[in-house]
Amino acid sequence: MTYFIDGGKELTLEKESFMLELERDPLWKIDDYPNISLAEIRERTMAKVRRLADDLANSSKEKFTHKMSVISVIDPGFWTRFGVHIGLFFGALQGQATPSQLAYWLGKGALTMQGMIGCFGMTELGHGSNVAGLETTATFDPDTDEFVIHTPTLTATKWWIGGAAHTATHCAVYAQLIVGGRRHGVKTFIVPLRDPTTFQLMPGVNIGDIGKKMGRDQIDNGWIQFTNVRIPRSYMLMKHTKVKSDGEVIKPALDQLAYGALIQGRVSMVSDSANVAKRALTIAVRYATVRRQFSSEPGQPETKLLDYPIHQHRLIPLLAQTFAMAFAAREMNTKYLSIMKRLNRAKLADNEVASVLEDLKETHATSAGLKAFCTWMCLNIIDQCRQSLGGHGYSAYTGLSTAYQDFVVHCTWEGTPLMDPLHAMAERAKKGLPLPENVSYLALFVKSTRRPSCKSDAKGDVCSLTTLKEAWGCVAANAIIQAAREFEDASKRGLDKDAAYEACSAARLHAARMHTFAHLLNHFISILETSPAPLRTMLVRLATLFATHSASQHSGEFLACGYYTPEQIYTLKQCINDLCAEIRKDAVNLVASFNYTDFVINSPLGCYDGNVYERYFDLVRRNNPQKPVPYFESLIKPLLTRSIEPVVGPKLEIDEQGEED
Amino acid sequence: MTYFIDGGKELTLEKESFMLELERDPLWKIDDYPNISLAEIRERTMAKVRRLADDLANSSKEKFTHKMSVISVIDPGFWTRFGVHIGLFFGALQGQATPSQLAYWLGKGALTMQGMIGCFGMTELGHGSNVAGLETTATFDPDTDEFVIHTPTLTATKWWIGGAAHTATHCAVYAQLIVGGRRHGVKTFIVPLRDPTTFQLMPGVNIGDIGKKMGRDQIDNGWIQFTNVRIPRSYMLMKHTKVKSDGEVIKPALDQLAYGALIQGRVSMVSDSANVAKRALTIAVRYATVRRQFSSEPGQPETKLLDYPIHQHRLIPLLAQTFAMAFAAREMNTKYLSIMKRLNRAKLADNEVASVLEDLKETHATSAGLKAFCTWMCLNIIDQCRQSLGGHGYSAYTGLSTAYQDFVVHCTWEGTPLMDPLHAMAERAKKGLPLPENVSYLALFVKSTRRPSCKSDAKGDVCSLTTLKEAWGCVAANAIIQAAREFEDASKRGLDKDAAYEACSAARLHAARMHTFAHLLNHFISILETSPAPLRTMLVRLATLFATHSASQHSGEFLACGYYTPEQIYTLKQCINDLCAEIRKDAVNLVASFNYTDFVINSPLGCYDGNVYERYFDLVRRNNPQKPVPYFESLIKPLLTRSIEPVVGPKLEIDEQGEED
Structure with a gap:
């Protein structure tokens, strides 16, 4: 199963080697x-940056990406600090610099x-x-052949800039280009x-630390203000728009290629969602097979948490979601790499560009949706798993x-999902034009007047993958058509x-x-066909649980x-109960197939040998053993030993007179 | 509106006075x-404990509780640290000590x-x-008239004990009573x-610090292990079960009164949910009326976030939920206080006890449900509001x-909701017995064969409060009956x-x-009748939005x-759109009616004057201004200035020979 999830034995071995290397360091x-x-x-994070920088110079990009995807589970904050340089800064150079500019900056390191x-x-x-609303300005000064970078207002202060507070020497600044006014x-x-x-800060540059955040404190987010900072004209990245020394601005024919870097970020976030969810479930499932609570009969050992139906309901559907995400991530990755390859080739044959761009748009839309919903799904998985640990969470x-x-x-x-391309697909479907495979369900519903429905009440039919696929297609098509209709209505009202x-x-x-959801399910089903026979029964169960559980959560649709x-x-719900109980038997093996070492899991409650309490206690016991409470003399003792005199003021003559009256 | 939410002008003024007092300190x-x-x-938290302890001695319990409910919004971690002593420890004494024991411990402070x-x-x-599964033992030793408190295993270690690490001198220990084996x-x-x-720690007592948590670091949670620690027999709290010096154990007639302390905790958590939600929405709504994003026309100022329908959809229904919770919290509080009063009177007339206990059970069940779902609701509100701040969240x-x-x-x-009492109510309904008011909807549905439904498609009918109340009653009754049926089926299967x-x-x-949900809605509707006329239109809108939004989120039911x-x-959904747009006009006033000062709000993005960016920047600017990066010399410089020699090994004779071959 591990090989199947990872995409082959070689990749599994590589991942294991990375885990071992990191654990030993x-x-x-x-x-x-x-x-x-x-x-x-x-x-400490900077020390790791220093160490990993050599890897960057010496290993292939693919290998390095794989290593980073392990690191992102172990130390997400480091991943961001390093990723800002290599993914965002260097990514901007790759995507927006001309060849000579790229060579120049490569030469500078x-x-x-x-x-x-x-x-x-x-x-x-x-x-x-x-982005279009950014306020920072870059004004061209033809006299000196320079740009003047300036922060005109407080709200124009560059904010959240990762690496700015402590690390970076250079910044890829997004600013309004102003030439000749x-x-x-x-x-x-x-x-x-x-x-x-x-x-030392360069003249005109002011930088501060954004400080404490909810998480990812490893990265030093900062703010930057520029006060009329001058840079050579050639420091503007000119792969697309160019500014000549006489102030002529040359616009590019196609500006869409900037998609690439964004998609890469999204693809890696989908992978990351699957990987982080694997870790969370490993912890929750292992703990739930050790922790016992309430005994069914007096004198008997208490029942394992995972043997309670309510606990199964909480965790097992999340296991199915994780598989769905893992397979979708693998597919996105493959797709992205193949498009990038074609794009690099396309540089030679200009007429291919348009066709690649079409694919890129579709991938852009799908990756935006997957990014948005997989990150939400993963966050929910983390939180549900955390809650399932009870107080220890x-x-x-x-x-x-x-x-x-x-x-x-x-x-x-990196924003929220895009609907526009789906809307365009609905239009295509209406016109009977061919559709990309992952929205092919639209064709079935747009034109037909009779809506499909589940004809049989037998459990096997209601909950079969064929039915569920049609059901989800129906719901997705419905939602897309509804959104398109609302758009048209609004347009008719004159908006x-x-x-x-x-x-x-x-x-x-x-x-x-x-x-x-429909996309995740369809891809999960397509994976079944290529899966090794011994795994198929389990994968079918997981796919069915994914589909039935998400359907029952959206039953209104x-x-x-x-x-x-x-x-x-109601039949769906019973099917969920049955599947949870069935998959529970293999739950421990399924999380083992995620193949993370104890080092990566990094939680005493999720350790492989199940010795959770000793490990947890050992970890916590490192906290200040029996040292005297530092503020006993200054605060606690005065509290314990104080005396409170009741406040009784002097007796007033006026009151005594009053009594006499 | 503020007076109405707080429950009267006097309470509002009191709250304002507390806020001012705390802000000045x-x-x-x-x-x-x-x-x-x-x-x-x-x-710092201990210093506050020291300061507040005098208040405890000098102010009425009611006033002190009101003050704590303000503090709980400002500094929830402090609230817990103080609450452990006054709510849990002293609460245990009040609930479980005999009068002479209580007097003894009061005398000790x-x-x-x-x-x-x-x-x-x-x-x-x-x-x-x-609780029944706890492992710590308290073994009676008749020779010395003492109990021996002991931690027999690692899992019996007292864990999460708030105040144990740094603060407490005494602990109310829950342990298995063992007498004569x-x-x-x-x-x-x-x-x-x-x-x-x-x-100094007492002999046989070991204590450690639980350390860093997700939040509430103000409180020093600790672990405790006891190794045969001896205490006098009279240190067992004997209001209910008693142990005589000869080892005779006397069981109480009624053990249910221990409910009291738990209910108090839950009631305060419902209040807290409403109060924390008020703060979160104040921040989110104020920020959304300052922050602008994307302009509708070139050259025009960008649109305020709260003028986007999608942003209204995100925040305005949460506003309605907050009102629902605030009113429910007020009611729970009143109910709880009246039961406690009756209970204290009931001590005199024993025959009243049974009747109070019935009410207590019902309050117990409702408070458990409200606690569970209001805390979840509030958590969701916090998170949605946080997300609505974008990156700044x-x-x-x-x-x-x-x-x-x-x-x-x-x-x-304090656990999850109870269903048992609801099940009992379903049974009563079936038998035609009278029902407490908040489950009266059951009577309508249990016996009738024809199910109620919404007869009219007109928007005014579908979305009227009368219809929505019936609709929610129908759904709640359905769910209760369904659960009861599943229970019976399981029993029939021999479980x-x-x-x-x-x-x-x-x-x-x-x-x-x-x-x-049905309870929250019914109570919201009942509040409308007593509301001042000028507020009624707005309150009806809020109640309707609460009902329609929660219904549309559970449309499947x-x-x-x-x-x-x-x-x-679909009509419900349109009604939600309309209500959001309508209530948005008063959103700023509604959050103002929550009446929290900038000090309590404690967020630059939620300040009253809307000057969010300057305040935010001022706060962040306090972080290390322009200090040199501490690890530049040790880490960054070596990284920037290193050179990587390509690895070229010596030429091997064997290869040269090979070439020659």
Whole structure:
């Protein structure tokens, strides 16, 4: 099963080798994170950056990516600190620099960090996902052939810039290009922040530390203000838009290729969702087979948590979701790599570009949906797993409270799902045009007047994968068509395109969610065909549980479109009970197939040998053993030994006189 | 509106006075929490304990409780540290000590902390909510007239004990009473932990620090192990079960009164849910009326977040939920106080006890359900509000990431909702017996064969409060009856009572959730009648939004029981859109009516004057201004200046020979 999940024995062995390498390196000690300060965390993380930088220079990109995907489970905050340089900063260079610019920055150490470390200056205090609204300006000065980078207002302060506070020497700054008084949109400029030899701030650059966050304290997010900072004209990345020394601005023919870097980020977040969910479930399932609570008969040992139906209901469907995400992540990855390969080839034959761009758009939309819903799904998995540990889930030593705090930011950055491409697909379907495979269900529903429904009440029919696939297709198509209809209604009421999109935003979000479920299920089913025979029974169970559980959570949709009757929904629920009980028998093996070592799991409650209490106690016992309470003399003793005199004021003459009256 | 929410002008003025008092006291500075260490947080919290202890001695219980409910929003961790002594430890004394025992401990300072500070030793490493399964033993030694308190195994270690690590001198220890070799169940024993004059641990007592948690680091949770610690027989709390010096164990007639303390905890958690939700929404709504994003037309100012329908959908229904919770909390409080009054009177007339106990049981069940679902609801509100701040929600300075981490434990402790009493009510309904008012909807559905449904498709009818009340009653009754049926089916299959309860646990949980929604709605509607006329229109809107939004989130239930048709569900959704847009106009006033000062809100993004960016920047700017990066010389410089020699090994003779061959 492990080989199947990982995508082959070779990849499994490689992953195992990375885990071993990291475990043996004292720098990667992670079980004491709860005890060390923000400053120590930051410093230790930099030491790891230093160490990993050599790997970057010496290993293949693919191998390095695989290693980073293991590291991202072990130490998500490190992953971000390193990723800012290699993914965002270097990614911006790759995507937006001309060949000679790229060569120039490579020579300065832009990849290997020999000479410079980069950060990525997009977001501002007052501006997040709306890049077009950024306020920082880059004004061209033809007299000196320079750009002047400037922060005109407080809200234009670059904000959340990872690596800015402590690490970076250079920043890829997103700013409004202004030439001859005219604005030409947001472009990217490489701005030196610190002198690499002294680490002194460059003139006009002000930087501060964003400080404590909910998680990922490993990365030193900072704010940056520029006061008329001058850079050579050639520091603007000019692969697309170009500015000549005489001030002429040359716009590119196609500006869409910037998609690439964003998609890569999303693809890795889908993988990360699957991987982090694997870790959370390993902890929760292992603990639930050790922890006992309440005995069924007096004198008998208490029952294991995982033998309670309510606990199975909580965890086992999450196991099915994790498999669905893992397979979807693998597919996204493959797809992305193949598009990138074609794109690189396409550089030679210009006429291929358009066709690749079409595919890129579709992948863009699917990856946006998968990113949004898989990160939400994973966050829910972490939280459910954490809650399933009872009170111990609240401890910083059991692994999941920190996992939540680290992961939750995935749900925020890089935005929310896109509906526009789905809307376009609905239009295509109406016109009878061919559809990409993952929205092919639309064709069935757009034109037909008779809606499909589940014809048989037999459990085997209601809960078969064939029925469930049709059911989810029906619900997704319904939601997409509904959103398209609301858009048209809004347009008819006279709203312009943007306003009409806003008016149906809830319906669009809902449609994207339903489409993503259908996509996850369809891909899971397609995987079954290629799966090794001994695994198939289990995989079918997992796929069926994924489909029935998510359907029962959205039962209103299935009832509303008339696919299932209330009785059939009830049958689904019984099927979920049966599947939970069935899969529970193999639950321990299934989490073992995720193949993470105790080092990666990094939770005493999720250890392989089940010796959870001793390990947990050993870890906690390291906290200040029996030292005297530091504030006993100053605070506690005065409290315990104080005396309170009742307040009785002097007797007033006026009261005595009053009495006499 | 403020007076109406708070329950009268007097209470509002009192709350304002508390807020002012705390704001003026430098000890209550809270805006620098993200910057200070665990050790500093602990110490500062103890200083507040010291200060508040005098209040405890000098103010009425009611006034003190009101003050604590303000403090619980400002500093939830402090609230827990103080609450462990006053709520749990002193509560245990009040509930379980005989009058002479209570007098004895009061004389030692058990209330005022003059001489002792208490903690509450219930949970163990291996045992949470199953109190009967606790392993710690209290063995009676008739020779010395003492109990021997002992931790027999690792899993018996007292765990999570708030105040144990740094604060407490005494502990109310829950342990198995063993007399003459026989076990008599879990009882409570007061065990000295530390010498109050030296703070040295008592012989046989070992204590450690549980360390870092997800939140509430203000409280020093600890673990305790007892090795044959001896205490006088009279240190066992003997209001109920008594042990005589000759070893005779006298069991109480009625043991149910221990409910009291638990209910108090739950009631305060429902209040707390409402109060914390008020704070979260104040931050989110104020920020959403300042933050702008994307302009509808070029050159125009960007649109305020709260003017986007999708943002309204996110926040406005949560506003309605908060009102529902606030009113329910007020009612629970009143009910609880009246029962407690009757209970104290009942001590005189024994025949009244049974009747009060009936009411207590019902309150117990309702409070358990409200506690469970209101804490979940509030947690969701915090998280949605946090997400609505975009990236800034991830900062520790904007108030909601910490709020989440502090609040999330409310969802864990003191257990999950009870279904048993609802099941009993279903039985009563079947037999035609009278029902308590809050489950009166059962009577309508149990016996009738024709199910009620919404007869009219007109928007005004589908979305009227009368219809919605009937609809929610129908869904709740359905869920309760379904759970009862599953229980009976399981019994028929031969399962014993406990196993049958387990088998239908998912259905029971679902029934409790549906019942709680119906209860919240019914109470909201009943409040409308007593509301001042000028507020009524707004309150009706809020109640309707609460009902329609929660119905649309559970649309499957309404479709399955045939109350609404799919078209009517669609009408509900349109009604939600309209209500969100309508209530949005008053959103700023509504959060103002929650009446929290900027000090209590403690978030630059939620300040009253809307000057969010300056305040946020000022707060963050306090972080290390321009200090040199501490590890530049040791780590960064060597990284930037290193050189990597390509590895080229010596040329081997064997290869040259090979070439020659």
